[in-house]
Structure formats: C-alpha cells, structure tokens
Amino acid sequence: MDWDKLRIFHAVADAGSLTHAGDRLNLSQSAVSRQIRALEETLNTTLFHRHARGLILTEQGELLFDATQSMSTRLEAASARIRDSEEEVFGELRVTTTVGFGTLWLAPRLTKLYEQYPNLKIDLMLEERVLDLPMREADVAIRMKEPSQADLVRKRLMTVRMGLYASPAYLKKRGPLEAAEDISQHRLICQNQRSAQVSSAAVLGKKLMALNPGSLLTVNNYFGVLQSVLYNLGVGILPDYVTEEFPQLIELLPEEDQHSVPVYLAYPEELRHSQRVGAFRDFVQSEIMAHRKHMKELGKL
Incomplete structure (x- = not known):
C-alpha cells in the first residue's frame, strides 16, 4: 500500500475536508482528491461519504483511519526518541511498577522530576504483572524482584x-x-x-x-x-x-x-543512551539517597 496515499488519507480523515487537508499538506484540492480516489480503487472500497458539510468516513474508512492513527502515534514516538539529545529531555516515558510502590512512593515524588524536565511526559503504568521490557510494553521498570531477562540494563536501588x-x-x-x-x-x-x-x-x-x-x-x-x-x-x-x-x-x-x-530499576539495552531514561534513573537514585538519609536521621537504618 502506498504510504504517501495513506498519509493524505489520514490528513483528509482528520480534517474532514479535501480543502483543509490540502492546506495542511501544501497540495491542491484536486491533487488530494486524485490520491483519495486512487486509494479507494486500490482497496476496491469507498472510504468517504461525500456530504454537503464535508466528508464522513465509511465503516471501511473508520477501520483504515484507526490503523493510520496508530501509525501516526508510533511515528511521533519514534521521532521523539530520535530527537532525544543531551541538551533536552522531552517526549513520552512509559514507567511501570507495582501499585503500592507507584502510588505510595513514586507518584508523590514526581513533582521534582517535572520541575526539572517540564517537557517530559510520564505514562505511569501501575500493575502487579511484570511487563515485557524487551518487547517494549514499557520503557523502564521498578521491580520488587531481580529481572531475569539478559538483555536488560538493571540496577539495584534499595x-x-x-x-x-x-x-x-x-x-x-x-x-x-x-x-x-x-x-x-x-x-x-x-x-x-x-x-x-x-x-x-x-x-x-x-x-x-x-x-x-x-x-x-x-x-x-x-x-x-x-x-x-x-x-x-x-x-x-x-x-x-x-x-x-x-x-x-x-x-x-x-x-x-x-x-x-530487593528493588531494581531496569530498562532495555537499546535505551541505554536515552536521555529520558537517564533523567528518570538519576532522579530515582537521587530520591533513594534522600530517602536513606531521612531514614538514618530517624534511626531506622
């Protein structure tokens, strides 16, 4: 399937108009229309109902738009990873840990991380299930047991x-x-x-x-x-x-x-040089040190 036609289809479906999509893509309305017709012919289906107030997706169009929306999201995430640099920490970081640790220890401390990196977006996934990091179910994990997979970077926190x-x-x-x-x-x-x-x-x-x-x-x-x-x-x-x-x-x-x-922090080997992961790792380690100091002052260590 032609990627360029899918890109144009996605813009039209999102805008609901050939004209508005053309403006976004710097293409004429007729050029956009030709690409949509060609895509419909390739798929042998109708993707849009033509309406006086614009274009409405057919059932088949909805299915294709769901797919292109997923593609767009993944491409944006990939682009953010590629742009990730030493000068700036931004984009989405998917963090998984247990409900108890995430709710009672990690979440109350995240204010400090956002103050340091306001452009960072944390997706905090709290569940007891161990997510598969190499399969990219999450970017980084804090686990209550040592990770068993060999292709992970791991560090014992506390x-x-x-x-x-x-x-x-x-x-x-x-x-x-x-x-x-x-x-x-x-x-x-x-x-x-x-x-x-x-x-x-x-x-x-x-x-x-x-x-x-x-x-x-x-x-x-x-x-x-x-x-x-x-x-x-x-x-x-x-x-x-x-x-x-x-x-x-x-x-x-x-x-x-x-x-x-034992509490471990782990992330895939391929993210070893990710600035987002590094920022989160350093933040957690700093909070652990502050936690230990506090416990010593209370005479509990």
Missing part, C-alpha cells in the same frame, strides 16, 4: 524491609499480638502469594499462615493491604516504604527475622 503492622484501634478491640502463635486470634492481611512480584516478601506470609490465623484477607497489592490495615480489618504485612508515611501504625513482632525485598 532493599525494602517487610514487617507486621496494625492500627491502635484494631489492637484495642482485638487484643495484643505478642508472639507469632498469637496470629490464631487475629485476621492476617497480606499480599496474594501468587502475585507476580511478591518475591521474598512471601516468606513472612507463609510463616504466619502456617500458624493458622483466625481469619485471612489477601490482596494483590500493598496499597490494598495498607487500606485494610488503616481501616482496622486486621494485622498486615507491609513494606517499610509504606509504613513510614503512617507513623500511627504499630509494628508487631519486630524481633522476628527481617524479611527483605
């Missing part, structure tokens, strides 16, 4: 400590939890053991579930676990990056083994 927490109101109502065996008198709230990035955080959950908790609530992300704990539903297994923002929560069984989760 280690998150897992702990057991409850609200004062819940403990007042249900009584203390002074030993692991006391979980039989409480409702345990934890991330679903089948979650894609639960990793070593599952260790504490498995240990407590083996002690037959009185009741169990599993959630597929830590934001849900946190909300459940805050609303006095039970005792929850949470990472320290969550609980430090909620000092009213009480840590239980701190003498238990420290169960830790």
Whole structure:
C-alpha cells in the first residue's frame, strides 16, 4: 500500500475536508482528491461519504483511519526518541511498577522530576504483572524482584524491609499480638502469594499462615493491604516504604527475622543512551539517597 496515499488519507480523515487537508499538506484540492480516489480503487472500497458539510468516513474508512492513527502515534514516538539529545529531555516515558510502590512512593515524588524536565511526559503504568521490557510494553521498570531477562540494563536501588503492622484501634478491640502463635486470634492481611512480584516478601506470609490465623484477607497489592490495615480489618504485612508515611501504625513482632525485598530499576539495552531514561534513573537514585538519609536521621537504618 502506498504510504504517501495513506498519509493524505489520514490528513483528509482528520480534517474532514479535501480543502483543509490540502492546506495542511501544501497540495491542491484536486491533487488530494486524485490520491483519495486512487486509494479507494486500490482497496476496491469507498472510504468517504461525500456530504454537503464535508466528508464522513465509511465503516471501511473508520477501520483504515484507526490503523493510520496508530501509525501516526508510533511515528511521533519514534521521532521523539530520535530527537532525544543531551541538551533536552522531552517526549513520552512509559514507567511501570507495582501499585503500592507507584502510588505510595513514586507518584508523590514526581513533582521534582517535572520541575526539572517540564517537557517530559510520564505514562505511569501501575500493575502487579511484570511487563515485557524487551518487547517494549514499557520503557523502564521498578521491580520488587531481580529481572531475569539478559538483555536488560538493571540496577539495584534499595532493599525494602517487610514487617507486621496494625492500627491502635484494631489492637484495642482485638487484643495484643505478642508472639507469632498469637496470629490464631487475629485476621492476617497480606499480599496474594501468587502475585507476580511478591518475591521474598512471601516468606513472612507463609510463616504466619502456617500458624493458622483466625481469619485471612489477601490482596494483590500493598496499597490494598495498607487500606485494610488503616481501616482496622486486621494485622498486615507491609513494606517499610509504606509504613513510614503512617507513623500511627504499630509494628508487631519486630524481633522476628527481617524479611527483605530487593528493588531494581531496569530498562532495555537499546535505551541505554536515552536521555529520558537517564533523567528518570538519576532522579530515582537521587530520591533513594534522600530517602536513606531521612531514614538514618530517624534511626531506622
């Protein structure tokens, strides 16, 4: 199929007029019309209904416009990547991480990144599923487990400590939890053991579930676990990056083994020299350093 004809078709469909499309493309109305007729003949279909107020896409035209719209979006993204330079950081950056980390740690800090790079567009994709970076489902990922693919650039950012927490109101109502065996008198709230990035955080959950908790609530992300704990539903297994923002929560069984989760930043090898990725990587590392300094000042490191 002729790319030039598709480009002209897209302009006409977008403008709804041969004349307006011609103005955009610096072509005469008759030249645009000839190209549209030629494309219709090639496809053996009618792409536009001719109307007194302009052109309206047929059903077949809608299908083709969806395809050219997708092509246009991908070409714009490719153009932005090509223009990416050391002098300027701009364009779209697709970042994926878990719901809990993205909502409670990353998103509140993004103001600083936008202040430094106002032309950067972040598409933040929060889900527990591990997106395929080499297949370009995302540009960069922050994961709660070490990436297994060989064609990724990866950097360990920090280690998150897992702990057991409850609200004062819940403990007042249900009584203390002074030993692991006391979980039989409480409702345990934890991330679903089948979650894609639960990793070593599952260790504490498995240990407590083996002690037959009185009741169990599993959630597929830590934001849900946190909300459940805050609303006095039970005792929850949470990472320290969550609980430090909620000092009213009480840590239980701190003498238990420290169960830790590694946090990695990863991106495809082909984006090693991308200025957008580099800017985001440096920003996250800077925030991690500030986070560590803050934790040391609080005596938690």
